Amino acid sequence: MVVAAPPPATPVLEPVTALVAPSRTAPHGWTTYTVRDGDTLDGIAARHRTTVGALVARNHVRTPGLIHPGDRLSVPRTAAQAAQAAKAKAAAAGRVHVVRDGETMSGIAARYRVSLASLLKANHLSSRSLIHPGDRITVRGAGSAGSSSAKAAAGRPAATSRTHTVRSGDTLSGLAARYDTTVGDIARASRISSGSLLRVGQKLRIPVSAAHAVSDTFNGVKYPSSVVAAARRNHAILAKRSVPSRSEVRAIIVQTARRHGVDPRLALAVGSMESGWNQRAVSPANAVGVMQVIPSGGDWASSLVGRRLDLLDARDNITAGVVMLRALGRSAKNTEQAVGGYYQGLASVQKHGMYSDTKQYVKTIMRLRATM
Structure with a gap:
């Protein structure tokens, strides 16, 4: 259908482009409007608080008297539309977090109240990917102080x-x-x-935020419900316990490593890499605490020290990790292979060699060791 506009008796194109500065008629920028049946240029201009001339100049309209339903015109945004677009752009771009020593992706996700899965996806990482101090992590969906999502989060009671x-x-x-x-x-x-x-x-x-809850999947592997249930029980216990601060954990690691004849810098690097020296860290595989020891590893470590170690206790957990490093160091041909064994299992490393992610893990541990 052809829609009639006011008679083009007055000059339109040359005078408009000469006299109208379209940027001044759109203080909040431009958006797209689809012409509907019955629309006219002067009606669209009035609706969007601009002029026919500005629309003609912006859209390069050759015959202002003729517009058709379905045509797409660039029109000025309202203040509300501009604000909404800015929020959408900010949410899409996300904020950038610069990784500090000892930080983990799960810790960063908890800090910004986003899911670990979405954080990994936004940065094209897997749950096995390694991050390093100075890396820039994009965080999408973290509410600002004035956003409705942040206000809702602020009003929700914590789980515990x-x-x-x-x-x-x-x-x-x-x-x-x-x-x-x-x-x-x-x-x-x-x-x-x-x-x-x-x-x-x-x-x-x-x-204790619900964002810290243990999922049932890690690195694309879904763990048995019994293992995940045990991990969640341990997580709930640790969430209510008093645990050492990072500086206290560091001191315990150094003291324990020296007592068992292990390089303190190596033990510090492993603890930093595994949990960020966080005793409350629990994985879906039920790897617990600072040194991320699974129950079978705890049993092995207990046999090495001659007493039952409680992995939920930070000192016992660190002891378990340290004596495991000591045993691996005695069986491996070098420190790198021992570290690879801590991550992949020494028997697997000796039989198959280090997997690509194990190689990266070892590389990172050795680099962290040099900074401790």
Whole structure:
């Protein structure tokens, strides 16, 4: 259907392009409008708060008196449309997180309240991929302070929480890092300001976010329900326990490694790589704690030290990892093969050689070792 516009009695093309500055008629940018039956250029211009001349110039309309249903015209955005587009663009682009020493993808996902799967996908990584200090990780879908998703998250109660009694030297940022949560979440749960000064003896509520729940799949492998159930039980126990801070874990690793004759820098590198020195880390395979020891590994380590080790206890967990490194070091032909055995299993390394991801794991451990 041909739609009539006002008679083109007055000059349109030359005077409009000469006199109209389209950018001034679209302070919020441009969007696309599809012409509908009955539309006219002056009606579309009025609806979008612009002029016929601006539309003609922007869309290179040769015959302003003729527009047809289905034609697509560039028209000025409203302020609301511009704001919505900006939010969509920001969400698509995401924010960038620069990896620090000891950080893991699961920890970064928890920090920004996004799923580990979506974080891995956004960065074209697998759950076995290694990250290094200085890497730039794109985080998509993390709500800003003013977004509706963030407000909804702020209003939701945490799945569980625990009480922390403030000790000398404690800070909100330090506690947030220790308990793998945020300053804002601790402040809200404790009903204090995020800028509050802490007092020794003060009781704080530490939320345990549902974002930390253990999934049932790792590296594309879905684990048996019994294994995942055990991992989730261990995760729930650790979520309510007091665990050492990263600085305390570091000291325990050094002390334990020296006691068992293992290079402390190697033990520190393995603990950093495996969990970021986080005793609350639990994988779907039920690898627990700082050194990410599975139950069968715990049994082996217990036999090596002559007593039952509790993998949920940070000191015992670190002891398990350290004595396993010591045993692997005695059986392997070199340190690199021992580290590969910690990741892949020494028998497998000796029989098949190191897999590609094992080689990358060993390379990263040796690089981290040099920085410890």
